[in-house]
Amino acid sequence: MLPGTPVFNTAVVVYSLAQLDPASTSLPLALGYLMAHRGADGLWSSSFESGWVLAAVAKTIQGTGDYSADFDFQAALNDVVIVEGLGAGPDLSEAVSASAAIDRLYPESPNTVLIERGEGAGTLYYRVDLHTYQPAATAPAIKAGINLARDYYLAGEGCPGAEGCLPIDAITLDPVGRAQFVTVVVTVNLPHEMYHLRVEDFIPAGAEVINPRFLTSPTVPAAHHDLFDLNDPFARGWGWWYFNEPQVYEDHVVWTADYVPAGTYMLTYNLLPYQRGVYQVLPAHAWQLFYPEVQGTTTGDLFRIE
Numbered sequence: 001m002l003p004g005t006p007v008f009n010t011a012v013v014v015y016s017l018a019q020l021d022p023a024s025t026s027l028p029l030a031l032g033y034l035m036a037h038r039g040a041d042g043l044w045s046s047s048f049e050s051g052w053v054l055a056a057v058a059k060t061i062q063g064t065g066d067y068s069a070d071f072d073f074q075a076a077l078n079d080v081v082i083v084e085g086l087g088a089g090p091d092l093s094e095a096v097s098a099s100a101a102i103d104r105l106y107p108e109s110p111n112t113v114l115i116e117r118g119e120g121a122g123t124l125y126y127r128v129d130l131h132t133y134q135p136a137a138t139a140p141a142i143k144a145g146i147n148l149a150r151d152y153y154l155a156g157e158g159c160p161g162a163e164g165c166l167p168i169d170a171i172t173l174d175p176v177g178r179a180q181f182v183t184v185v186v187t188v189n190l191p192h193e194m195y196h197l198r199v200e201d202f203i204p205a206g207a208e209v210i211n212p213r214f215l216t217s218p219t220v221p222a223a224h225h226d227l228f229d230l231n232d233p234f235a236r237g238w239g240w241w242y243f244n245e246p247q248v249y250e251d252h253v254v255w256t257a258d259y260v261p262a263g264t265y266m267l268t269y270n271l272l273p274y275q276r277g278v279y280q281v282l283p284a285h286a287w288q289l290f291y292p293e294v295q296g297t298t299t300g301d302l303f304r305i306e
Helices: 006-020 026-036 047-064
Strands: 071-077 080-087 113-117 142-144 147-154 182-190 194-202 207-209 252-260 263-273 277-281 285-288 291-297 301-305
Parallel strands (some): 147 291
Antiparallel strands (some): 071 113, 194 252, 277 301, 285 291
């Protein structure tokens, strides 16, 4: 990975400046920038970037004296206090957190979060994140440097390469219990070459991924066990040889590649539907591991197993 993101560059400068001139008026502004770009999970875009930011923060609070912080603070949601605590420097060993039920929010009026601090030494840094969700089936596609598409086909019909292949959004289980399979095709279009690419696809809840390395089900035909067939080299899609072996989990499949030239690639795997129902399917997602702003998703889907 080649460093050079704005967050990484800022962290390196802050780390150096905190040791050379801890009284610099630029430090609080730069530290605020780093905190503003912290993810809701508490980290930054990569472990490499997170390590540099944490090192910069540690050097800054050492140099500015924030290790000796001594003030109280509180936060109120719509005039109701939801959390309060004490900024006590290195003696503060536990994080202070709070959550509020959705019925505490006004559906038709603006909601306010008021954060206050008392007198005393130290600086209060804070961040507020609002998480909202929508049905997966209505999620739009994201195209930020990567174009992604996902289609489902009946397995065993030569799709997607055969003529007359049509994607499906439903499958009817065989009444006598014979196994029926669905081939999932994730199409990745890259306008430029990319390094450290990661692609993940989530499956409908009423199905399971067929892992060709595990011969655990007598219902899986032998054709699904072959990782490579000389007579049909593109059975696993197109351009799959640029990618490492897929990692198969209970609810999703992950592909990674160290380097991929510009072009269009088709990644495939098979599903075994087994539980009737109507299932929302999360969008497939592709991104550069160390530059996650370069990304793309498919639309969400609704898949029926009847």
